[in-house]
Amino acid sequence: MPRSCFCGLPAPxxxxxxxxxxxxxxxxTAEQLMRSRFSAFGVGDAAYLLRTWHPSARPARIDLDKKTRWVRLEVLESTGGxxxxxxxxxxxxxxxLERGRPCEMEEHSRFVRLEGRWVYAGTM
Structure with a gap:
């Protein structure tokens, strides 16, 4: 059976x-991009995270912590996008989960279209 998506939508x-x-x-949509970025953290796809980051704020590289396991996403609100x-x-x-300990973070992210594609532009 295919693995459910990390983003929380009911699809493989x-x-x-x-x-x-x-x-x-x-x-x-901006929400779809945000969900796909969360999933990228879940599967360890740093290249996708960099590709979908606005160039003005994009770090040179991302080092994902292998001891952090992303388990669930809640979309609380979206505007525009x-x-x-x-x-x-x-x-x-x-x-x-960070080293087995449950944690959570809340963020209000901003997204813009760049050359026709949605990119992450930072936090509000």
């Missing part, structure tokens, strides 16, 4: 965020 990873990670499709917008925000709560 390969059919959901996996297609974005493989470059077969691009996120149509649809197929007709050029900007959007997504507020979310990410649940993870």
């Amino acid at each position: 990873y390969d059919d959901c965020c996996g297609r974005f990670h493989r470059g077969e499709a691009a996120a149509a 649809s197929v007709v917008h050029t900007e959007g925000t997504v507020r979310f709560r990410a649940h993870y």
